[in-house]
Amino acid sequence: MRDQDDTKAGTVDAAETRTSQPTDFIRAIIAEDKKNNKNDGKVHTRFPPEPNGYLHIGHAKSICLNFGIATENEGGLCNLRFDDTNPSKEDQEYIDSIFEDVRWLGFDWEDRLYYASDYFEKLYSFAIQLIKEGKAYVCDLSAEEIRQYRGTLTEPGKDSPYRNRSVEENLDLFQRMRAGEFSDGSRVLRAKIDMKSPNINMRDPVLYRILRATHHRTGNAWCIYPMYDYTHPISDSLEGITHSICTLEFEDHRPLYDWSLGELDIFRSRQIEFARLNLTYTVMSKRKLLQLVQEGLVSSWDDPRMPTISGLRRRGYTPESIRNFCDKIGVAKKDSMVDIALLEHCIREDLNDKAPRRMAVLNPLKVVIDNYPQDTIEEFEIPNHPDNPAMGSRKVPFGRTLCIERDDFMEDPPKKFFRLAPGREVRLRGAYFITCNEVVRDEATGEVVELHCSYDPATRGGDAPDGRKVKGTIHWVCEDRCLLSEVRLYDRLFTVENPGGDKEGPDFKAYLNPESLSTLRACRVEWSLNDAKPGEKFQFERLGYFCVDARDSSGAHKVFNRTVTLRDSWAKIEKSIEGGKKDIGDAREQSRREAPAPSLPGKDEVTIEDFAKLDLRVGIVREASVVEGSSKLIRLMVDLGEGRLRQIFAGIRPGYPKVDDLVGHKVIVVANLKPRQMKFGLSEGMILAGYDDEKISIATFEGSLQPGDKVS
RNA sequence: UGGGGGAUCGUUCAACGGUAGGACAGCGGACUCUGACUCCGUCGAUCUAGGUUCAAAUCCUAGUCCCCCAGCCA
Secondary structure (H helix, E strand, O other): OOOHHHHHHHHOOHHHHOOOOOOOHHHHHHHHHHHOOHHHHOOEEEEOOOOOOOOEHHHHHHHHHHHHHHHHOOOOEEEEEEOOOOOOOOOHHHHHHHHHHHHHOOOOOOOOEEEHHHHHHHHHHHHHHHHHOOOEEEEOOOHHHHHHHOOOOOOOOOOOOOOOOOHHHHHHHHHHHHHOOOOOOOOEEEEOOOOOOOOHHHOOOEEEEEOOOOEOOOEOOOOEEEOHHHHHHHHHHHOOOOEEEEEHHHHHHHHHHHHHHHHHOOOOOEEEEEOOOOEOOOOOOHHHHHHHHHOOOOOOOOOOOOOEHHHHHHHOOOHHHHHHHHHHHOOOOOOOOEOHHHHHHHHHHHHHHHOOEEOEEOOEEEEEEOOOOOOOOEEEEEEOOOOOHHHOEEEEEEOOEEEEEHHHEOOOOOOOOOOEOOOOEEEEOOOOEEEEEEEEEOOOOOOEEEEEEEEEHHHOOOOOOOOOOOOOEEOEEEOOOEEEEEEEEEOOOEOOOOOOOOOOOOOHHHHEOOOOEEEEEEEEEEHHHHHOOOOOEEEEOOOEEEEEOOOOOOOOOOEEEEEEEOOOHHHHHHHHHHHHHHHHHHHHHHHHHOOOOOOOOOOOOOOHHHHHOOOEEEEEEEEEEEOOOOOOOEEEEEEOOOOOEEEEEEOOHHHOOOHHHHOOOEEEEEOOOOOEEEOOEEEOOEEOEEEOOOOEEEOEEOOOOOOOOEEO
């Protein structure tokens, strides 16, 4: 079994690991109920997955909530119950994965494992009871007819012609449904409630359908299966669930939930709804995740790019980090989209303390230390953690030829580059100072293939006795004493924040990130990693956190998954240089060095820093139309390369009597403006334009710049 | 246009008639044998319009916007 150590966490007390005391409206309700001694002060929750897919981080939120509430309350309990009422979609494989995932997350249902299918017989009896009391009837309408009779959102439904069958006939028919006398879909059992209810769920909802499918637990014992809306409240009630916590979309099912318990006059569980978790740059619906798996867009449910628990586990996430994340996101009723950066923060926070440090070179560049003795290997004792001596140390071999990261050398470096360059001295982490003397390139391609350096023997261990400092420390491995490994670099699965957000327009798969996985097969990693176990986690210094892939590694051949990069302030500097902010950056430095510039009379000044906050982007006008009811506004739909168009209202109609002329123009858009709600709609940006009292014209662009490119 | 929900910094969660606070992200700086970590600083919000009140994110009225519901799925 993999990740044995993590699995042991199965007995942790979630209340103990809680770093703060989050309070939310659900816990407030429960506290209030306890105070009033409702249910004799007992708190009993449940986590009720349907075994038709793998659990994902959204389920983790629910698991942490339900099990968390149980452990926080004296005597509180949380059941695990499979909501297995639809055999056509469910599978034992999913059940097994759910066991593993819940346990791995650190929660324990003890002896309280239940299946809705265990209640089939009781559910049937309750149905008989409803029929006898005239509260349910067998309906012979086809699925299509039921839909028509149901009415619409704005029109009431019509009573089924079978609604007033006698109790005897209903009883007979329902018993024969169970006995298998009727074909699939030919009849259903419905609750008799109110076809005119404004709540569609109350328009005589279906309770049972005929479905000949082999159930993963009950086999072929049944050919009628109860519906969720009927099964769930009764299951909760039978288990004595005091607080039945579910997601927002079930809010308007609550009247039916309450109806079932009320009409049957059994223990009243209370349903409470909260907003499900959405995470940026991923999808969270089981349907979409299943699609990714089935269409081979990812390798499996536990592909490390998946937001599934098993994917996160394989990626190198720890249960603690996920629990902590669930604490931090809170619980509320507002639809929300949590920044995946918060998840990344949580795993960094955890692994920073736990992960031993190692050195690994992903894109090797050969370095020869010319003044180092031939055929000599020495060993450095390097601590496993800079702040925690208790984590010990390991020996790292060093020799005349080394590998360093290609990115750690630049022939013509910009000012802020602190790493190796011709004539520069840097520290090899834990070893020596070296100075680059010569660059060897491939004659044909011009590519740098080797560096010749000299080392200072006096700096052994990494410090210079003369007190001289170096700006940079880089990591390295000994070329003759290292491991050749495969490293998989993962990035976000989608290129847009909300890939499932388009109701019209492209399918979510159109936004898959083609660079979500890059596999490096010629990485040089430090010798000691030879002993690394599947699932074991490390920090590769200066690169990120990595774990040994539990599926594809074998003794000699190791595969490392990058869990998450380290925070990288150099990448930001680099990006700002490339992104065309260079001029502004330099100007910023300049303005700091120089005395304040003389003020311009009569003008309100903004600083260069203020101006730099504007995110100016190239946009292409795709649509333009006049705004009825406004003499000035034109409504523009502008392409900023974001995979959707932005609506922008611009007061430029006086300059553009023929709005169609605007279509196709490249314009400059202030892209990071807070959207403004206008009378005519939301305006998501501004277009730069020039004007005097009479004329107005927008600033347009020629040339090869593309939508979304930066302008400065 | 039926019913059910929801609107607070860029994001997310608080504040329950009495100083709008935290976390993440951003920005700036200090420190550093990881451009990591840590530390310090900083930016930044109550959907709109009225009303009640000494005092409103919170109460009232009227709007606006967003989400969910017409499976014999859950």
